[in-house]
Amino acid sequence: MPGDKSISHRALILGALAAGRTTIAGLLEGEDVLNTASVLRALGADIVRDPAGVWHVHGFGVGGFSEPTDILDHGNSGTGVRLMLGAVATTPITATFTGDASLRKRPMRRVLDPIERFGAQTVTRDGGLLPITIKGAKNPIPITYRLPVPSAQVKSAVLLAGLNAPGDTTVIEAEATRDHTERMLTHFGAVVRRQKIEGGLTAITLTGQPELRASHVQVPADPSSAAFPMVGALIVPGSEVRIEAVMLNPTRTGLITVLKRMGADITIENERSESGESVGDLVIKAGPLKGIDIEPEIAPSMIDEYPILAIAAAFAEGRTKMTGLGELRVKESDRLAAIADGLIACGIKIALGSDWLSVEGLGAGGMPGGARVATHMDHRIAMAFLIAGLAAKAPVTVDDTSFVATSFPDFIPLMQSLGAIFTRPNQ
Ligand code: S3P
16 A cells, blocks of 8 residues: 555655655655655755665755745645645745645635744735745744644644744644644654643644754555555455555544444454554455444544545445535535535435535445546545446446546556456547
């Protein structure tokens, strides 16, 4: 399985902000992460891949970015651009960021609001959209910021901005979002404290201007990519699939919890720790699934997994209702609409609200399929509906597979090695 996307972005960024040579093994070589590497190079980092596939980052230390001479293009990656806007916000350089047509539609105000409080100045398109020019703060002021949306990207942007501000920067969150930035900052030698405060909130505090130590990062397999063969194994009768060294950070394992509640046969073996993250091998066996109600509180721990969960729900017996899905409207596409439209096209009955979806499952082998699904420049919509095609009565076609390369470049050959058959409609 490919390396975790979240960890890969962060390893490159913290490697660039550490003095000395950081090595990264298992880096996800998907377009999103490669774009982050290019942006960091344009900001002065020396980043190379050795013949054994290990990445070497020669960092410049906290506050060491140099001014780029051209526009910085993050392609399809919200994580890349939001984390980098935070990272440069407290260094006195001017930089202009952009992305592809999908990224240029996505909300950036959520990171600009806090980073302006550090003293950065920004100019955006109407509505806070990319392209965005940022003039980093010369004399940054550390901030305390309560997240208005449960977003690890916003939390991470604030913490990365806090790195070059004197004193303590604190982020307050109501719901636990993925904590890779905090863990990796600690791995690189920064001081990060996590504390429960009143009202069930959590405060995460970073001590600014640390000397980050160059480190080695072993990137575990991405649970969000593993989700596709995992659900494929559950819905194709007779399957048994083992997926090795998958990250099992509890802020990412919501899908496994939910699928088990739906009756899935998933076991975890060899649980261990790698570079501050827990990992394990997953063994998944096909079997019947039943529809359930999924509570909103679990959404942040499986936010990228709803497209493939909706496919599992379509092959379950009975109704699955998913709530608390407002954030899906602002991912690589309006994922809630894309999932709903795709399921309807495949012959599944659904009901849709502004932040919820219910799916009337037709049981094993019940999905008619035979549809052409619009993917809207969204890798996870493409992969989810291709997996649906593995078990539907008639093949499922997606209109574009090019974006799969953003997160899972070997998805097609890997699924072929498990027996999946793909054809191009015009061949
Ligand atoms: C990510 C956080 C999530 C997720 C994205 C990766 C990260 O976004 O959807 O794919 O690496 O921090 P939000 O934190 O905005 O929900």
